[in-house]
Amino acid sequence: AAGVRPAAAEATPDPDIVNIPEWTQALGAGVNNHPYGIPSPFEKDVVRREVTWLTASSESSVSFTPLYALDGIITPNGLCFVRHHGGEAEIDPARHRFMIHGMVDKPLVFTMEDIKRMPGRTNRVYFLECAANSGMEWRGAQLNGCQYTHGMIHNVVYTGVPLRAFLEAAGVKPQGKWVLAEGADASAMTRSIPLEKAMDDCLVAWAMNGEALRPEQGYPLRLVVPGWEGNMWIKWLRRIEVGDQPWGQREETSKYTDLLADGRSRRFTFIMDAKSVVTSPSPQAPLRAKGPNVVSGIAWSGRGTITRVDVTLDGGRNWTTARIEGPALPRAMTRFYLDVDWNGEEMLLQSRAMDDTGYVQPTKAELRAVRGENSIYHNNGIQTWLVRSNGEAENVEVS
Amino acid sequence: AAGVRPAAAEATPDPDIVNIPEWTQALGAGVNNHPYGIPSPFEKDVVRREVTWLTASSESSVSFTPLYALDGIITPNGLCFVRHHGGEAEIDPARHRFMIHGMVDKPLVFTMEDIKRMPGRTNRVYFLECAANSGMEWRGAQLNGCQYTHGMIHNVVYTGVPLRAFLEAAGVKPQGKWVLAEGADASAMTRSIPLEKAMDDCLVAWAMNGEALRPEQGYPLRLVVPGWEGNMWIKWLRRIEVGDQPWGQREETSKYTDLLADGRSRRFTFIMDAKSVVTSPSPQAPLRAKGPNVVSGIAWSGRGTITRVDVTLDGGRNWTTARIEGPALPRAMTRFYLDVDWNGEEMLLQSRAMDDTGYVQPTKAELRAVRGENSIYHNNGIQTWLVRSNGEAENVEVS
Amino acid sequence: DAVKLGRPALPEEIKAWDIDVRPDGLGLPEGKGSVAQGEELFQNQCAMCHGEFGEGVGRWPVLAGGQGTLKSERPEKTIGSFWPDTSTIFDYVHRAMPFGAAQTLQPDEVYAIVAYLLYLNDVVPDDYVLSKENFPKVALPNQANFYDDDRETTEKAFWNANPCMKDCKPKVEITSHARVLDVTPDAGKQGDKPAGAVE
Amino acid sequence: DAVKLGRPALPEEIKAWDIDVRPDGLGLPEGKGSVAQGEELFQNQCAMCHGEFGEGVGRWPVLAGGQGTLKSERPEKTIGSFWPDTSTIFDYVHRAMPFGAAQTLQPDEVYAIVAYLLYLNDVVPDDYVLSKENFPKVALPNQANFYDDDRETTEKAFWNANPCMKDCKPKVEITSHARVLDVTPDAGKQGDKPAGAVE
Numbered sequence A, B: 001a002a003g004v005r006p007a008a009a010e011a012t013p014d015p016d017i018v019n020i021p022e023w024t025q026a027l028g029a030g031v032n033n034h035p036y037g038i039p040s041p042f043e044k045d046v047v048r049r050e051v052t053w054l055t056a057s058s059e060s061s062v063s064f065t066p067l068y069a070l071d072g073i074i075t076p077n078g079l080c081f082v083r084h085h086g087g088e089a090e091i092d093p094a095r096h097r098f099m100i101h102g103m104v105d106k107p108l109v110f111t112m113e114d115i116k117r118m119p120g121r122t123n124r125v126y127f128l129e130c131a132a133n134s135g136m137e138w139r140g141a142q143l144n145g146c147q148y149t150h151g152m153i154h155n156v157v158y159t160g161v162p163l164r165a166f167l168e169a170a171g172v173k174p175q176g177k178w179v180l181a182e183g184a185d186a187s188a189m190t191r192s193i194p195l196e197k198a199m200d201d202c203l204v205a206w207a208m209n210g211e212a213l214r215p216e217q218g219y220p221l222r223l224v225v226p227g228w229e230g231n232m233w234i235k236w237l238r239r240i241e242v243g244d245q246p247w248g249q250r251e252e253t254s255k256y257t258d259l260l261a262d263g264r265s266r267r268f269t270f271i272m273d274a275k276s277v278v279t280s281p282s283p284q285a286p287l288r289a290k291g292p293n294v295v296s297g298i299a300w301s302g303r304g305t306i307t308r309v310d311v312t313l314d315g316g317r318n319w320t321t322a323r324i325e326g327p328a329l330p331r332a333m334t335r336f337y338l339d340v341d342w343n344g345e346e347m348l349l350q351s352r353a354m355d356d357t358g359y360v361q362p363t364k365a366e367l368r369a370v371r372g373e374n375s376i377y378h379n380n381g382i383q384t385w386l387v388r389s390n391g392e393a394e395n396v397e398v399s
Numbered sequence C, D: 001d002a003v004k005l006g007r008p009a010l011p012e013e014i015k016a017w018d019i020d021v022r023p024d025g026l027g028l029p030e031g032k033g034s035v036a037q038g039e040e041l042f043q044n045q046c047a048m049c050h051g052e053f054g055e056g057v058g059r060w061p062v063l064a065g066g067q068g069t070l071k072s073e074r075p076e077k078t079i080g081s082f083w084p085d086t087s088t089i090f091d092y093v094h095r096a097m098p099f100g101a102a103q104t105l106q107p108d109e110v111y112a113i114v115a116y117l118l119y120l121n122d123v124v125p126d127d128y129v130l131s132k133e134n135f136p137k138v139a140l141p142n143q144a145n146f147y148d149d150d151r152e153t154t155e156k157a158f159w160n161a162n163p164c165m166k167d168c169k170p171k172v173e174i175t176s177h178a179r180v181l182d183v184t185p186d187a188g189k190q191g192d193k194p195a196g197a198v199e
């Protein structure tokens, strides 16, 4: 845990300066030590983590992004959270096919090679958030760390072709109003998506952050559904069917519907509302010293671009607008900072995101007033960290 | 090599569609199979490569980025090219120190923890190009693949604090005009940098693409010198000295000076001029079929933002302006595409970058007319790939 | 002009992949199965995880029961208590179950298992035989309680141009502490299991 | 206000790291060494890579010779033929050589090695003794041939608002083919070594 030490001048010369370290004297490893590079051994704790008791099996479970240790706006591919429903399909790309059929003039089959030859290739930065992110926290503070409370999100650059190009190649019939997207994994994951969204900004993507999709993110092909529930971003994408009504699939009825206090449920709550979280300090990233410190966090909105993030140190009594640093792109994760001078007093840290539609991230109380506590999904309430005088942080809720 | 096949309808059902593949039936690996993820085994050839006969030892050598297999604008951390002069320093961050001294009011020492507490943290996307990138090609086409001709470049998001903040904390004396930056590796790498640049946009960075710097990229601390020679981006940064003149270090005299035809040499040629290259098709990424194909490439300029890229298929007789797809940020790699319908005729493919200062990437002949063939560094001439009717591509030069 | 990529999908190919079943019955294959047949299949291939009566073993999903719990503090969302459409059972069991041997069940077997699951959820009697023909007539109890996303109207208050910046509340008190303090699994000290669940 | 981070650097700490030597001699330590002393040190610690006379072994760097080659097709850039400043030899050898045992040489040893390298490059006679005192007087032959970046004037033509787009040349001919066709090391068929070098 944290030990807060005062800033002070050294009395005697620092041995790490006056003694030549081994790495300045002896040669290090050669340039091709790792043809595909890996992190420093000193960063070995910066990994995805599974909470095994949350689920019955690892093949239908989640492994969370270590947000507390990351910065900037891009999630490294190796640390993007993983959510599977039938384990990680290990697909030979030469054997992968992509089919468009249903209410189209000309059902088509594409190989991976065909897809990479399609005109209109593009690159876009988008966050992907699981609709169940923060789902544990509806009934009160639960898990102690933003890796667990908010770690079902990542943000990468996708390379792909608009889904529209494939739909136009097949020729959507006038009755077509919805599409069904299906994966090739052992859950054969399916979701119904309105045709309007499919024709708007969805991508059929094969690369993330410059390289091929990672197997756990849908290699060789994934659907990108900007700003919408992560579950809709079908991994291992093999099929798009066009139809005139939604398919009532398990993941849009039994799951990913939002049970409200009156016992009724919202369905088709596709958009991920504006949300933010302070990633440092946080329970896994305590403060280590008084004086200058940086409050760092992320904000995002499925409705558009983050325009402002406010931070409070006193549980919401007073707010200061944070600096947004780095690209602030539509439907992408955005980084904010607030430089603080901490005198060691307890803080109740929160962040509040706003987007260009004017939406303001609500408090948990405001959310519960509309939705109750049984929703599971779409918990975008303001998160509070109690930072104690010893620098340790804890997940709490405030009045 | 390539085999160009015609597009045709299948006569019998594709077994990869009608037979259920193993990955759709049996469960795949669990969500935490790799707590730090790795690429698909089917991507095992997408790695950095060293050309061992180029140098006497791997500790002073280069391992190239596989540009031909990458897309978008972000280079994954594991594939960022590596150039060392004394091997890869494996530094314990707890033992790393950063010192500012020389012509300052108050020489200072910072720990990594101190640095991460500095106000003004920011995130910026920049390309880093070795001044010797394409250096083999001054006397004519040499190496057959953009990994080797252009693979000493990468482009990531850096998280850090402006160097200016440290210089201001120490208080630069009025006589200060240059800084010396030094690394902690076994080459104790040093470069002189004008104070003006140091106070402008240089960063002291500890993260790339969201996570800690990779060891081979300077973990735990690297200097970011946007738009300038990669060699100046001191890795394993341990010291900044302020002085009133440059230091005449080995890497700014014996190396990184540009020998011209008249036997004289330019020094302090810090800025990397606008440049571009078609990454696919290219010798390592042949065309595999006639009909629609995508010409994909990257462009960058150390002077500012890429505003336009033209592509020619006929060796420079006629040009078409390509699409820039994805963020086009100052001093950052930019992705361009040209969709072509290839009838199987031989092509002489080139790309030509322009930046917002009005600079146009020159031909190799134009460069040689000013500089001769002995410069080694700063070869930003237009690259030509001959694409043969069988889809294979070769590094050539044209009249 | 039209893109010259891709090739026509053959009817056999579409048939092989087009396994989805819609609430209106579109996509149902020919076939039928009884509750009794379904019970046998279920006990052999499903009960080890979902329990003899669909009550769930350990943390594996509960498939039956839970009626009347949706407004409670611990809603139990099952086929009978929550699911809107019978078609979803057919579609999902056929595409993804048994967990680990997906798409191994024949149409008649799926009909039988769906019949048994409907029976376990008090939707059909024990002598029921489900078939393509009588399928769409079987409605599920909670069907009427779903409605489309209305956040833009019911949560209109969240669009608020000028959120409070100064002296927004008189006093702040901590109302809840993290239930699981030490969740990081590799740090050795596993905490209590929390109340919620990731679905 | 001033940042409250970092701590004052102690004089001993600055001294430990401030090892750079500038062309005007700033940074030189006390000490001296002769060509003869340097020769012995060089043969023991350097010649296995750089050759007895600095001519280079295999692909290891050449340190002497090359005078008069800078305008040729194969310039040989050595201390004597290319380097502008004597200080750079001192600074670099002290900070980075011998390769694999950096910063193990004492000041007198570095003075001696620099003297020997100057001797090998015909800059000083064989009885020369180099010291902090006479150091800045030793200029290198090629010093006058360096000048600051002038691209913005000499390459002004590259700023060209309207590059040609149509019918830019009558005919295009291939003038050069890749010398090393199969460079990918792991593909098994290693090609010829090319003419250039990565420095």
Ligand code: HEC
Pocket (backbone or CB within 6 Å): A056, A057, A060, A061, A084, A085, A086, A187, A250, A254, A255, C042, C045, C046, C047, C048, C049, C050, C060, C061, C062, C063, C077, C078, C089, C092, C093, C097, C098, C099, C100, C113, C199
């Ligand atoms: C080895 C364990 C196992 C076996 C055997 C198994 N299931 Fe499942 N079942 C699961 C898991 C795990 C899930 C949830 C999968 C996910 O996360 O998407 C599930 C989900 C379900 C669901 C959806 C539950 C919901 O609330 O959405 C149904 C219905 C179902 N199974 C029926 C069956 C049937 C019928 C069989 C036998 C033919 C069967 N299962 C065999 C483990 C099993």
Ligand code: HEC
Pocket (backbone or CB within 6 Å): B056, B057, B060, B061, B084, B085, B086, B187, B250, B254, B255, D042, D045, D046, D047, D048, D049, D050, D060, D061, D062, D063, D077, D078, D089, D092, D093, D097, D098, D099, D100, D113
């Ligand atoms: C094991 C091989 C090896 C040994 C021993 C060695 N060197 Fe080097 N030397 C190198 C290499 C490799 C480089 C280039 C390093 C780089 O890429 O930055 C080099 C570079 C140099 C250079 C700069 C050359 C130039 O053109 O920029 C000088 C000067 C030099 N060495 C002097 C010495 C002296 C003096 C010694 C002994 C005290 C020595 N070397 C011992 C391998 C060696």
Ligand SMILES: [Ca+2]
Pocket (backbone or CB within 6 Å): A081, A082, A083, A084, A216, A217
């Ligand atoms: Ca996943």
Ligand SMILES: [Ca+2]
Pocket (backbone or CB within 6 Å): B081, B082, B083, B084, B216, B217
């Ligand atoms: Ca490197």
Ligand SMILES: [Ca+2]
Pocket (backbone or CB within 6 Å): A241, C018, C019, C020, C021, C027
């Ligand atoms: Ca269908």
Ligand SMILES: [Ca+2]
Pocket (backbone or CB within 6 Å): C182, C183, C184, C185, C186, C187, C188, C189, C190, C191
């Ligand atoms: Ca623990």
Ligand SMILES: [Ca+2]
Pocket (backbone or CB within 6 Å): B241, D018, D019, D020, D021, D027
């Ligand atoms: Ca100095």
Ligand SMILES: [Ca+2]
Pocket (backbone or CB within 6 Å): D182, D183, D184, D185, D186, D187, D188, D189, D190, D191
């Ligand atoms: Ca080879």
Ligand SMILES: [Co+2]
Pocket (backbone or CB within 6 Å): A131, A229, A256, A257, A258, A268, A269, A270, A377, A378
């Ligand atoms: Co939803």
Ligand SMILES: [Co+2]
Pocket (backbone or CB within 6 Å): B131, B229, B256, B257, B258, B268, B269, B270, B377, B378
């Ligand atoms: Co230069």
